[in-house]
Amino acid sequence: MKKNLLTRELYNELTSQKEWLEKEAIPTNSEAIQKAREQGDLSENAEYHEAKDLHAKLHHELETINNTLEHAEIIEEITDTRNVQIGHWITFTTIHNDITMDKTLQLIGQWDNKFTSISSDSLLGSALLGKEAGETFTINPPAGPITITIQSIEIENAQR
Template sequence: MEYMSQEGYDKLVAELHHLETVELPQVRDAIAEARDKGDLSENFEYHAAKREQGRLLSQIRFRQRVLENARVINKSLLGDGSVGLLCKVEMTNMNTNSRMSYTIVSPHEANLREGKISIKSPIAQALLGKGVGDVVEVRVPAGLMKLRIEGITL
């Protein structure tokens, strides 16, 4: 089972719809066009279009499986003052004295540019269940990181 926000669920549904209604028909047209050119054994366009079709069908199946197992979390039911899924956590890196803010989301919604980290990441795993003022140590590729939780919002 995959827990996610309504926003993440809607985005996945839109991606699936786009793949099925826009990209897949384009690839099928490319296959038909390449097939009309003759000998398929030496037809590069045909083989490239078939590979693209396989890639698209794989992406479609993956998104369908994620959506089948997805459970949208009702944010109003969350919030006991500790870090959890869909919480925005403000913290201070005590090694560099810099502040950062991340929202903890499902792995399918993670996007570092948007400040969303996966619940399965080392930082999120260390923060889970902690409260404001707690200090956690996280082993990351760059070494040991000490973080102090400054605030938690939904």
């Protein structure tokens, strides 16, 4: 099975989220289901149906986190910036349809979901892996080719 590449920070966040779900959210939800059940007729009991819907969502989230942690490979401290690795901040220029844009994003594992990041499983993320600063390459998404030049690779983002 494929490993879930996680930074230590994300691993700790997921572990905390799992603990919160198991010790607080799910038990509180179970109590809400029981209280709603005690109100009688369940067919028209909106509180009961809402609590049951939340119950399913909480258990799905817990299952997803458990699967992620079970197959996690933690990326330890990164010290080498010669080529792009998960956890690095990459500044790059894209050219698409004669429009040039500069971007700075962190390359992350597929499970992380930070707004300022790109998944290593995405078209761009997988193309960035292993590249060096100054390197230019092209990716071909459905919208048309995009030429990318890596400007810099950093361990921390100075702009954060």
